[in-house]
Amino acid sequence: MSDATTTVAELRQIIADFVAERDWSQFHAPKNVSMALAIEAAELMEHFQWLTTEASRELPNDPAKLAEVGEELADVIGYSFALANELGIDVSSAIRAKMVKNAEKYPAEKYRGRYERPKN
Amino acid sequence: MSDATTTVAELRQIIADFVAERDWSQFHAPKNVSMALAIEAAELMEHFQWLTTEASRELPNDPAKLAEVGEELADVIGYSFALANELGIDVSSAIRAKMVKNAEKYPAEKYRGRYERPKN
Amino acid sequence: MSDATTTVAELRQIIADFVAERDWSQFHAPKNVSMALAIEAAELMEHFQWLTTEASRELPNDPAKLAEVGEELADVIGYSFALANELGIDVSSAIRAKMVKNAEKYPAEKYRGRYERPKN
Amino acid sequence: MSDATTTVAELRQIIADFVAERDWSQFHAPKNVSMALAIEAAELMEHFQWLTTEASRELPNDPAKLAEVGEELADVIGYSFALANELGIDVSSAIRAKMVKNAEKYPAEKYRGRYERPKN
Numbered sequence: 180m181s182d183a184t185t186t187v188a189e190l191r192q193i194i195a196d197f198v199a200e201r202d203w204s205q206f207h208a209p210k211n212v213s214m215a216l217a218i219e220a221a222e223l224m225e226h227f228q229w230l231t232t233e234a235s236r237e238l239p240n241d242p243a244k245l246a247e248v249g250e251e252l253a254d255v256i257g258y259s260f261a262l263a264n265e266l267g268i269d270v271s272s273a274i275r276a277k278m279v280k281n282a283e284k285y286p287a288e289k290y291r292g293r294y295e296r297p298k299n
Numbered sequence: 300m301s302d303a304t305t306t307v308a309e310l311r312q313i314i315a316d317f318v319a320e321r322d323w324s325q326f327h328a329p330k331n332v333s334m335a336l337a338i339e340a341a342e343l344m345e346h347f348q349w350l351t352t353e354a355s356r357e358l359p360n361d362p363a364k365l366a367e368v369g370e371e372l373a374d375v376i377g378y379s380f381a382l383a384n385e386l387g388i389d390v391s392s393a394i395r396a397k398m399v400k401n402a403e404k405y406p407a408e409k410y411r412g413r414y415e416r417p418k419n
Numbered sequence: 420m421s422d423a424t425t426t427v428a429e430l431r432q433i434i435a436d437f438v439a440e441r442d443w444s445q446f447h448a449p450k451n452v453s454m455a456l457a458i459e460a461a462e463l464m465e466h467f468q469w470l471t472t473e474a475s476r477e478l479p480n481d482p483a484k485l486a487e488v489g490e491e492l493a494d495v496i497g498y499s500f501a502l503a504n505e506l507g508i509d510v511s512s513a514i515r516a517k518m519v520k521n522a523e524k525y526p527a528e529k530y531r532g533r534y535e536r537p538k539n
Numbered sequence: 540m541s542d543a544t545t546t547v548a549e550l551r552q553i554i555a556d557f558v559a560e561r562d563w564s565q566f567h568a569p570k571n572v573s574m575a576l577a578i579e580a581a582e583l584m585e586h587f588q589w590l591t592t593e594a595s596r597e598l599p600n601d602p603a604k605l606a607e608v609g610e611e612l613a614d615v616i617g618y619s620f621a622l623a624n625e626l627g628i629d630v631s632s633a634i635r636a637k638m639v640k641n642a643e644k645y646p647a648e649k650y651r652g653r654y655e656r657p658k659n
Binding site: 420421422423424425426427428429430431433434437440441442443445446448449450451453454456457460461463464466467470471472473475476478479485488489490492493494495496497499502503505506507508509510511512513514515516517518520521522525527530531532534 | 541542546547566571576577580581583591594612619623626631635638647
Binding site: 326330331334335337338340341342344345347348349352 | 566570571574575577578580581582584585587588589592
C-alpha cells in the first residue's frame with residue numbers, strides 16, 4: 180500500500196469516490212479546484228515560513244511536524260488529482276512529457292549546481 | 300505507461316533522477332521547494348483567472364489550452380514529489396490517511412451537495 | 420482617518436512600529452515576508468473559493484463576511500508594506516511607474532472590454 | 540509624490556481609473572481579483588525562491604533586481620486596491636483595526652524575538 184505498489188490511478192480513484200459520494204462535482208469546476216490547490220499549497224508553505232532555508236532541512240527530525248506537513252502535502256496532491264479527474268488529464272503522461280521538455284530546457288551539463296533559470 | 304500502470308514510486312524516481320543529475324538537491328531545501336510548489340500552483344490558476352466558474356468546465360474542449368494546463372499540473376505534482384523526496388514522505392500512505400480523516404470531517408450524508416466547510 | 424486623509428507613509432509606519440516593538444525584523448528577511456504575503460493572499464482567496472464568479476459580487480451584502488475579507492485584505496497590504504519597509508521601496512512611486520507601463524501594454528482603446536492579455 | 544505625501548485614496552483612484560477606462564469591471568468580480576492578487580504574490584515570491592533567507596536581505600544592493608521586485612509589489616498592492624474598490628472597503632480603517640487585533644494577539648512583551656505564533 181506504499182508508493183512502490185500503488186498506481187496513480189488507484190489514488191485518483193480514492194479522490195474521485197470521495198467527491199462522488201458527496202456530490203461535490205458541482206463545486207469542482209476547474210477554476211474552483213485550481214484555487215483550492217493554490218490555497219493548500221500556501222498552507223503547506225506556512226510550515227516553512229519563518230524557518231531559515233537550512234533549518235527547513237531539519238524538519239524530518241521532528242515527527243509531529245513531519246506528520247503535519249505530510250497532511251498538507253496530501254491535500255495538495257489530492258486536489259491535483261481532483262483537477263486531473265475533472266479535466267481528464269493522464270498525470271503520468273503529463274509528467275513524463277514535461278520532464279522531457281525540462282531536460283531540454285535545463286541540460287544537465289550546463290545547469291549542474293546552478294539555480295539560475297533561463298528567462299521564458 | 301498511463302496512470303493505470305504507473306506507480307507513484309516510478310514518477311517520484313523520474314523527479315529524483317532529474318534533480319540528482321543537476322546536483323540541485325542543494326537548492327531543494329524543503330522551504331524552497333514549498334515556494335516553488337506554490338508558484339507553480341499560481342501559474343496553473345492563471346489559466347482560469349478571468350473565466351467564469353462555468354466557462355472553466357469547457358476547458359477540455361480546447362486541446363491547446365488543455366495541454367498548457369496539463370504542463371502546469373505536471374509542474375505542481377512534480378514539485379510535490381520533489382518535496383516528498385526531500386522529506387521522505389510516502390505519498391500513498393499520506394493520501395490514504397488524510398482521506399480517512401476527511402471522510403470523518405465531512406460525513407457523506409451530511410455534506411452531500413453542500414460546500415460549506417466546518418470551521419477548524 | 421480614512422483613505423482620503425491617510426498617507427501611505429502613515430500606514431507603513433504603523434507596520435514598522437509593530438515589527439520594531441516585537442524585534443521581528445530578524446524574521447522579516449524579504450524571502451520570508453514574500454512567503455507571508457502569498458499565504459495571506461491565499462487566505463483571502465479562500466473566502467471566494469467555492470462561490471461562482473457572479474455570487475462573489477454579492478459579498479458586500481453580507482456585513483459579517485465583508486468584515487472577514489477586510490481583515491484578510493489588511494493582512495495582505497500589511498505584509499506588502501512590511502516588504503516595502505525591509506527593501507526601502509517607495510510604494511506610491513512604484514505603483515505610478517507600473518501603471519504607466521500597464522497603460523502602454525494595454526491601450527484603453529484596444530483592450531476595452533477584453534480580458535485576453537498579451538503574452539509576455 | 541512619494542509615500543509621505545500620497546494618500547491611499549489617490550492610489551486607489553489611479554487603479555479605479557485604469558479599470559474604468561478599459562471597462563474591465565465586468566472581469567473584476569471579487570473572486571477573480573482575489574485570484575489575480577494571489578498570482579501576483581506568487582510572481583513576487585519567485586524572485587526569492589532559490590535564495591537563502593539571509594541572501595534575500597542583500598537584494599536592495601542589486602538595483603536591477605530591486606526594480607523588478609518593486610514592479611511585482613506594485614502589482615500586488617494594485618490588485619489589493621482593485622479588490623478594495625470592488626468591495627467598498629476602506630483600507631486605512633481595515634489596517635488600523637487589524638493591527639489593534641494583532642497587538643492583542645501578539646503582546647509585544649511576550650512575542651519579542653519569538654516567531655512562534657499562537658494556534659488559531
